[in-house]
Amino acid sequence: MKRQITIKDIALKLGLSTSTISRALKDHPDISPKTRTAVKELAALLGYRPNRVALNLRNNSTSTIGLIIPEIEHYFFSAIINGIEEVAYKNDYSVMVFQSNESYKREVINTQAVLTNRVDGVLVSFSKETNDFSHFQKLIDNEIPVVFFDRVIDELQADQVVADDYQGAFLAVNHLIEKGCRRIAHFAAPQHLAIGKSRLSGYHDALLKHSIPFDQSLVVLADTFDTARKAAHDILRRPDYPTGFFAVNDMAAIAIIKEAKHLGLRVPEDVKVVGFENSKSAAISEPELTTVDQFGFELGREACQQLLRRLKNEEKNTDFKPTKKVIKTRLVVRSST
Amino acid sequence: MKRQITIKDIALKLGLSTSTISRALKDHPDISPKTRTAVKELAALLGYRPNRVALNLRNNSTSTIGLIIPEIEHYFFSAIINGIEEVAYKNDYSVMVFQSNESYKREVINTQAVLTNRVDGVLVSFSKETNDFSHFQKLIDNEIPVVFFDRVIDELQADQVVADDYQGAFLAVNHLIEKGCRRIAHFAAPQHLAIGKSRLSGYHDALLKHSIPFDQSLVVLADTFDTARKAAHDILRRPDYPTGFFAVNDMAAIAIIKEAKHLGLRVPEDVKVVGFENSKSAAISEPELTTVDQFGFELGREACQQLLRRLKNEEKNTDFKPTKKVIKTRLVVRSST
DNA sequence: GAATTAATTTCAATCGTTTGCGAAAACATT
DNA sequence: AATGTTTTCGCAAACGATTGAAATTAATTC
Numbered sequence: 001m002k003r004q005i006t007i008k009d010i011a012l013k014l015g016l017s018t019s020t021i022s023r024a025l026k027d028h029p030d031i032s033p034k035t036r037t038a039v040k041e042l043a044a045l046l047g048y049r050p051n052r053v054a055l056n057l058r059n060n061s062t063s064t065i066g067l068i069i070p071e072i073e074h075y076f077f078s079a080i081i082n083g084i085e086e087v088a089y090k091n092d093y094s095v096m097v098f099q100s101n102e103s104y105k106r107e108v109i110n111t112q113a114v115l116t117n118r119v120d121g122v123l124v125s126f127s128k129e130t131n132d133f134s135h136f137q138k139l140i141d142n143e144i145p146v147v148f149f150d151r152v153i154d155e156l157q158a159d160q161v162v163a164d165d166y167q168g169a170f171l172a173v174n175h176l177i178e179k180g181c182r183r184i185a186h187f188a189a190p191q192h193l194a195i196g197k198s199r200l201s202g203y204h205d206a207l208l209k210h211s212i213p214f215d216q217s218l219v220v221l222a223d224t225f226d227t228a229r230k231a232a233h234d235i236l237r238r239p240d241y242p243t244g245f246f247a248v249n250d251m252a253a254i255a256i257i258k259e260a261k262h263l264g265l266r267v268p269e270d271v272k273v274v275g276f277e278n279s280k281s282a283a284i285s286e287p288e289l290t291t292v293d294q295f296g297f298e299l300g301r302e303a304c305q306q307l308l309r310r311l312k313n314e315e316k317n318t319d320f321k322p323t324k325k326v327i328k329t330r331l332v333v334r335s336s337t
Numbered sequence: 338m339k340r341q342i343t344i345k346d347i348a349l350k351l352g353l354s355t356s357t358i359s360r361a362l363k364d365h366p367d368i369s370p371k372t373r374t375a376v377k378e379l380a381a382l383l384g385y386r387p388n389r390v391a392l393n394l395r396n397n398s399t400s401t402i403g404l405i406i407p408e409i410e411h412y413f414f415s416a417i418i419n420g421i422e423e424v425a426y427k428n429d430y431s432v433m434v435f436q437s438n439e440s441y442k443r444e445v446i447n448t449q450a451v452l453t454n455r456v457d458g459v460l461v462s463f464s465k466e467t468n469d470f471s472h473f474q475k476l477i478d479n480e481i482p483v484v485f486f487d488r489v490i491d492e493l494q495a496d497q498v499v500a501d502d503y504q505g506a507f508l509a510v511n512h513l514i515e516k517g518c519r520r521i522a523h524f525a526a527p528q529h530l531a532i533g534k535s536r537l538s539g540y541h542d543a544l545l546k547h548s549i550p551f552d553q554s555l556v557v558l559a560d561t562f563d564t565a566r567k568a569a570h571d572i573l574r575r576p577d578y579p580t581g582f583f584a585v586n587d588m589a590a591i592a593i594i595k596e597a598k599h600l601g602l603r604v605p606e607d608v609k610v611v612g613f614e615n616s617k618s619a620a621i622s623e624p625e626l627t628t629v630d631q632f633g634f635e636l637g638r639e640a641c642q643q644l645l646r647r648l649k650n651e652e653k654n655t656d657f658k659p660t661k662k663v664i665k666t667r668l669v670v671r672s673s674t
Numbered sequence: 675g676a677a678t679t680a681a682t683t684t685c686a687a688t689c690g691t692t693t694g695c696g697a698a699a700a701c702a703t704t
Numbered sequence: 705a706a707t708g709t710t711t712t713c714g715c716a717a718a719c720g721a722t723t724g725a726a727a728t729t730a731a732t733t734c
Binding site for chain 3: 354356357360368369372391393394395396
């Protein structure tokens with residue numbers, strides 16, 4: 001790479017010291033107007049750009065935040081990244097993205113990568129595989145601010161930003177009941193994830209509210225298209241198949257619709273389905289999917305804002321109190337119910 | 338942030354100089370085995386991690402690549418990011434992501450950001466708005482390797498990685514013709530983009546091959562869901578509406594299907610539709626969309642690999658010859674044709 | 675035991691920028 | 705003319721790590 005123009009080049013050409021150049025460039029009062037303009041003009045002429053790396057070293061901060069995320073290709077996560085990048089951009093931060101690909105091992109390596117890259121703070125949504133959280137604890141021990149979003153864990157002393165999973169699930173199931181469903185299945189996420197638990201309990205409580213008994217056999221673990229399609233196939237061929245479905249995400253919900261239609265059932269007449277996410281695909285499926293909007297973009301924004309807040313107040317971090325921000329969800333009613 | 342352990346801390350505790358620590362840690366032969374193990378043990382005990390920022394400054398390289406991309410939320414681009422991150426990860430590079438949001442102004446700022454962040458190289462897919470490419474020229478003038486992907490421009494001395502748009506379009510339209518379509522519309526991308534031109538010309542040549550006259554009125558500019566739906570509405574209400582549609586991306590294709598069904602036409606019996614991208618949505622739409630697979634993941638991988646190749650060979654960059662890698666596309670036939 | 679060689683370790687400069695402190699001008703005051 | 709004030713600028717250290725060259729110590733040879 002071509003050597004970039006440095007403050008030293010300007011100093012040499014002007015017969016001044018680097019200190020003077022540095023001060024002139026940032027309008028330090030000690031510098032006479034004459035030399036100040038001279039310096040600025042030459043700097044502009046030469047196309048001088050301060051070397052961020054040198055500043056990073058001196059200031060012991062990089063204006064960079066690390067993002068550890070399961071998979072970029074998932075619509076919900078890409079919406080989140082969008083929100084994060086938006087806030088980072090406005091605050092002159094850069095974002096380094098690390099994908100865990102839902103792999104615990106890779107996630108551990110990712111945490112090491114953010115450490116060696118000396119990012120100022122980290123945003124994390126951990127992988128499905130992750131049960132041991134000591135790699136995140138190590139970040140916290142290093143006093144690097146960490147904000148968890150979507151997939152969170154209470155055991156760590158860190159901020160959290162999540163969608164209101166309980167409320168969303170409650171809304172969804174309540175809606176199904178109001179549409180006349182009495183037997184409602186839930187396609188759930190793994191129960192070691194908070195989102196899995198919360199959505200299940202929203203489902204549970206909505207049933208309770210309408211005095212519908214909870215039936216464990218109607219709760220199945222299925223949070224991908226393929227597993228959901230398979231599970232839907234099995235459950236829909238039972239003689240007493242449920243007429244309502246609440247899926248933990250849109251892909252699973254769409255799989256249910258596909259399979260129901262495949263089995264000759266009409267949606268929403270015979271079977272009603274609600275998803276969770278409000279992805280692009282929800283509006284595309286036939287019939288269009290009723291779903292819970294998770295506001296991924298806002299969630300990403302909030303997470304990033306919370307992180308930046310921590311970064312500003314870093315000096316006075318006497319007694320750390322983790323915050324938990326809950327983003328309200330919204331039921332988007334379409335024609336699948 | 339807590340002060341990290343440095344080489345100096347180890348030196349102090351061991352009564353040695355920093356040079357010795359540095360050499361011991363990297364198995365320099367000058368260091369006696371005794372001190373070497375002592376150093377390494379203490380380093381491990383204290384949890385020493387070399388400060389990447391200091392190294393970046395010294396080596397004048399950051400092991401970081403910048404990515405400038407229109408919008409992360411678009412499936413095709415997120416697949417590309419996935420591929421890029423994969424290759425970067427394997428080669429110990431980090432990726433900084435900058436979104437242009439299809440805005441020229443923001444893209445210019447993005448190029449400045451990658452410059453001040455001193456990334457080693459840049460991957461770019463420029464915005465639809467971009468007509469002036471001098472901001473990229475500035476990167477090249479600074480001898481920062483740039484690889485363009487998907488949206489490329491021949492006027493710049495830089496490598497390119499693109500899908501075989503011409504071939505994909507040709508395959509798509511040829512397929513429509515073989516399925517019996519004679520009047521085929523093309524929903525195109527802006528013609529100042531290479532992808533716009535290439536796909537149009539693939540469309541054109543496929544018609545030519547079967548001696549079908551080219552009809553300018555069947556080519557409309559529509560590359561988003563909304564514009565495509567509107568355009569489909571207009572064109573399908575003409576008495577001589579086309580029976581085949583080739584859309585520049587899946588979203589536009591799905592909009593056509595939706596609108597056709599809305600107007601009481603059957604897909605694929607009355608109207609056949611082919612998209613371009615092979616997004617998740619293509620498999621979800623009803624009927625499932627025949628489309629051209631762009632292999633976004635592979636495209637991202639190739640782009641990143643090409644960039645890394647440039648970074649390795651940087652010293653001997655005497656006569657620069659831009660390369661152009663074309664990723665073959667594949668027609669995925671589903672039930673919309 | 676002195677001299678030579680070999681094995682270890684340290685010094686100091688470097689990457690680009692900032693900043694406290696001291697120094698040298700320029701100016702003002704008697 | 706001597707002193708006191710400002711104004712303006714440079715020195716040098718610092719951030720953390722690397723590295724050629726010099727210096728120290730230990731080992732070897734005659």
